[in-house]
Amino acid sequence: MKVHILGEYITQFGELWDKSLRDLIQEAVMGSLRDSNMKSTEIEAVFVSNMGAGILENQLHLGALVSSMFPHHPPSMRIEGACASGGLAMIAGEQALLSGRYQTVIVVGAEKMTDVGTQQSTEFLAAAADMELEFGSSFPVLYSLLTQAHMQKYGTTRDMLSSASSKNHRHAMDNPGAQFHKQFSIDDVNRSELVADPIRLLDCSPISDGAAAVVLTTKNTSGPIILGYGHGSDSLSLSDRQSLTSLSSTVSAAKQCYSESRLTPNDIEMAEVHDCFTINEILAIEDLGFFAKGKGGEASLKGKTTYGGKVVINPSGGLKACGHPVGATGVKQIAYLSKLIRKGKLQVGLTHNVGGSGATAVIHAIGRSK
Amino acid sequence: MIIKPADYWRKSKKISKLLGLSGKVLFATNGFALVSIGAKKYEFQTVAGSKLNTGDKIVTVFRRLNLENNSSLVGYTLKVKKI
Amino acid sequence: MPIGIVSYGAYLPGFLIKSEEIATVHRSNNFGISLGVNSKTVPDFDEDTATISIEAGLQAISRLPKSQNPNDINTLFIGSESHPYAVKPTGTIVAAALGLGENLATADLQFACKAGTQGLQICLSYVKSSMAKLGMAIGADTAQSAPGDALEYTAGAGGAAFVVGKNNLLAHLVHTASVTTDTPDFWRRPQETHPQHAGRFSGEPAYFYHVKSATQKILTQTGLSPKDFDYCLFHTPNGKFPKAIASELGFTPVQLKHSLLVQNIGNLYAGSTMVGLAGILDIAKNNQKILMVSYGSGSGSDAFIWQCSPNLEDLKKTFTNPVRSQIKDNFISYTDYCQRMGR
Numbered sequence: 001m002k003v004h005i006l007g008e009y010i011t012q013f014g015e016l017w018d019k020s021l022r023d024l025i026q027e028a029v030m031g032s033l034r035d036s037n038m039k040s041t042e043i044e045a046v047f048v049s050n051m052g053a054g055i056l057e058n059q060l061h062l063g064a065l066v067s068s069m070f071p072h073h074p075p076s077m078r079i080e081g082a083c084a085s086g087g088l089a090m091i092a093g094e095q096a097l098l099s100g101r102y103q104t105v106i107v108v109g110a111e112k113m114t115d116v117g118t119q120q121s122t123e124f125l126a127a128a129a130d131m132e133l134e135f136g137s138s139f140p141v142l143y144s145l146l147t148q149a150h151m152q153k154y155g156t157t158r159d160m161l162s163s164a165s166s167k168n169h170r171h172a173m174d175n176p177g178a179q180f181h182k183q184f185s186i187d188d189v190n191r192s193e194l195v196a197d198p199i200r201l202l203d204c205s206p207i208s209d210g211a212a213a214v215v216l217t218t219k220n221t222s223g224p225i226i227l228g229y230g231h232g233s234d235s236l237s238l239s240d241r242q243s244l245t246s247l248s249s250t251v252s253a254a255k256q257c258y259s260e261s262r263l264t265p266n267d268i269e270m271a272e273v274h275d276c277f278t279i280n281e282i283l284a285i286e287d288l289g290f291f292a293k294g295k296g297g298e299a300s301l302k303g304k305t306t307y308g309g310k311v312v313i314n315p316s317g318g319l320k321a322c323g324h325p326v327g328a329t330g331v332k333q334i335a336y337l338s339k340l341i342r343k344g345k346l347q348v349g350l351t352h353n354v355g356g357s358g359a360t361a362v363i364h365a366i367g368r369s370k
Numbered sequence: 371m372i373i374k375p376a377d378y379w380r381k382s383k384k385i386s387k388l389l390g391l392s393g394k395v396l397f398a399t400n401g402f403a404l405v406s407i408g409a410k411k412y413e414f415q416t417v418a419g420s421k422l423n424t425g426d427k428i429v430t431v432f433r434r435l436n437l438e439n440n441s442s443l444v445g446y447t448l449k450v451k452k453i
Numbered sequence: 454m455p456i457g458i459v460s461y462g463a464y465l466p467g468f469l470i471k472s473e474e475i476a477t478v479h480r481s482n483n484f485g486i487s488l489g490v491n492s493k494t495v496p497d498f499d500e501d502t503a504t505i506s507i508e509a510g511l512q513a514i515s516r517l518p519k520s521q522n523p524n525d526i527n528t529l530f531i532g533s534e535s536h537p538y539a540v541k542p543t544g545t546i547v548a549a550a551l552g553l554g555e556n557l558a559t560a561d562l563q564f565a566c567k568a569g570t571q572g573l574q575i576c577l578s579y580v581k582s583s584m585a586k587l588g589m590a591i592g593a594d595t596a597q598s599a600p601g602d603a604l605e606y607t608a609g610a611g612g613a614a615f616v617v618g619k620n621n622l623l624a625h626l627v628h629t630a631s632v633t634t635d636t637p638d639f640w641r642r643p644q645e646t647h648p649q650h651a652g653r654f655s656g657e658p659a660y661f662y663h664v665k666s667a668t669q670k671i672l673t674q675t676g677l678s679p680k681d682f683d684y685c686l687f688h689t690p691n692g693k694f695p696k697a698i699a700s701e702l703g704f705t706p707v708q709l710k711h712s713l714l715v716q717n718i719g720n721l722y723a724g725s726t727m728v729g730l731a732g733i734l735d736i737a738k739n740n741q742k743i744l745m746v747s748y749g750s751g752s753g754s755d756a757f758i759w760q761c762s763p764n765l766e767d768l769k770k771t772f773t774n775p776v777r778s779q780i781k782d783n784f785i786s787y788t789d790y791c792q793r794m795g796r
Contacts, residue, residue, distance in 0.1 A: 197399050239412050434504055
């Protein structure tokens with residue numbers, strides 16, 4: 001039994017003043033139902049991905065809130081794993097289907113982040129770190145430490161990091177739903193404001209609003225297929241990691257996913273990876289096996305991660321240029337590749353969704369059904 | 371930031387074990403550092419306004435958080451200072 | 454059985470501001486020069502009386518002889534004018550951070566600049582009465598002053614901690630005596646951020662009367678005279694008053710000079726005489742005798758006579774980071790100073 005994607009929908013990502021969290025969720029749910037040609041009453045269960053509504057909106061019990069949008073109030077739950085919430089919600093939906101309990105479910109991820117100021121959103125995001133062992137940190141700071149470690153061990157350069165950001169902005173020009181439609185050269189990224197040395201402003205994914213939804217089924221054998229998935233974990237704090245130059249959660253999740261889907265890195269044409277900061281794209285393309293350890297930066301600089309290269313990384317523009325409404329990202333990655341498969345532009349793709357500084361990683365392989 | 375009394379109370383019992391320990395900076399940026407103390411690694415804020423670099427020798431010190439308002443509990447934490 | 458100082462520690466924040474810088478900003482005469490204060494210490498953004506007390510206490514504990522157990526510190530008194538709370542003792546915060554355990558009697562003291570030495574007397578009496586094996590007394594402050602006021606040139610930050618007991622003494626207490634009157638030369642009401650002072654009234658009827666009275670009282674009670682001392686230490690609200698009182702009482706500049714850290718660090722208020730004593734112990738030799746007289750506005754003075762141990766130099770040979778080495782040439786601007794003082 002395999003899980004197929006009946007339909008998908010991604011809202012515009014960006015600073016969406018006229019859309020509340022509920023509006024975004026509603027839009028994504030209705031959009032994915034239309035895309036699936038499904039009636040809302042055909043949805044048997046709802047899986048909601050969201051990190052921040054409790055802190056930013058004082059709204060918990062999101063599963064029930066979304067279930068209320070359906071006339072028959074299907075069973076529902078909210079899943080949270082920081083920025084990996086979307087990937088985890090996908091797993092929850094898939095496992096519910098594969099258990100045989102349900103045949104058709106919806107997974108929706110959403111986040112509303114721009115109603116609060118930068119300080120408050122930075123503090124909210126920092127809650128994905130270990131609040132005791134990493135007290136006083138923020139994500140730019142933690143990823144700065146990872147960047148320094150990679151630069152020290154492998155000689156990864158400023159230009160290599162910037163090339164990932166530059167490339168993602170170029171890719172986003174073809175994604176109407178992306179938050180940014182502006183290109184930046186490597187020099188532009190190099191010269192952007194220092195945030196947490198050596199991380200610069202254009203190394204960082206933005207604060208975004210947005211939602212994405214997919215309708216999953218085991219009833220139908222057409223439509224893009226989830227070929228396999230993997231779920232890896234590591235310590236929440238950096239201080240307890242075995243390595244600062246590899247995310248073992250990614251390595252572990254990738255191994256599971258490749259094994260289940262019977263794929264190798266060479267089979268992957270496109271991958272949506274978790275570039276919350278440019279270093280995380282470099283780490284991802286190494287840990288996913290696309291490039292040798294320590295060579296990710298060089299590969300990025302030499303154009304091997306764009307069209308005409310070895311593998312297209314972040315065709316949507318990634319988190320950097322498409323935007324990163326936290327709870328939506330993992331679902332959007334699936335939805336975006338699913339859309340490309342339907343358009344005949346992709347045979348086999350991979351999504352990589354990370355929580356915190358790498359404590360959680362969820363990887364999906366998605367392909368065209370035969 | 372509201373400092374919860376029970377949270378303050380639990381944390382204050384742990385501070386003496388890590389106070390006054392010496393170590394070395396592994397990586398540091400913007401007021402935060404990953405340090406090694408003995409065989410273990412820790413993450414700490416750095417004392418106000420200081421800039422640490424990889425390899426710097428540090429000691430853990432007790433410092434005020436300055437996140438309170440006029441009526442709340444005063445918060446403290448361990449930070450690291452270059453020696 | 455003698456009682457006295459088993460160990461001590463001191464802490465000065467790492468920044469200084471020159472009185473010349475303050476005068477330039479206020480476009481005034483450099484009151485610092487006329488007060489004998491060239492610079493004063495400035496606490497960092499994340500320092501306060503509790504953090505300073507802990508630094509001093511930690512140094513004192515690190516210098517304890519191996520035969521002495523910090524868990525035997527059964528009493529802790531912290532004197533300050535800048536306790537973080539009006540109600541909740543600094544002592545509990547310090548005790549927890551230093552890992553002193555629950556068998557502890559503590560309370561915070563305030564008596565302006567003599568709160569630290571009052572704590573020292575109390576700890577000595579706990580030890581003398583065997584109510585405590587060891588006691589720790591701390592005097593620390595992040596002194597407040599109104600912008601442009603004369604006090605702004607002198608109000609510094611810092612503190613010292615003394616562990617007192619009956620064994621392994623660095624210096625034993627020969628005698629202590631105190632005087633107190635209701636003299637309103639300097640005060641701060643609860644809701645106010647800066648103290649008020651009574652100008653020249655803080656001199657003769659206040660500082661000079663009480664320091665002189667306490668000194669004369671302790672000398673009379675012990676039958677000692679100024680020539681018997683190697684060092685004299687009088688409270689240093691500025692660089693002028695201690696010189697004047699020392700001369701009036703018959704002490705020489707040589708006896709006084711090592712206590713004049715105020716010229717570089719300013720008046721540390723409740724930390725002042727305590728840090729002064731630490732500074733003298735840093736350089737004192739075996740068997741030397743020290744007179745120490747504090748002054749606290751409101752008013753009162755505590756006088757102590759210390760006799761250094763015959764093996765003081767040996768006992769302190771492993772001590773590092775003495776007071777004078779903590780005075781760094783790390784001068785900041787008035788803008789940086791105001792930011793740190795929360796203005």
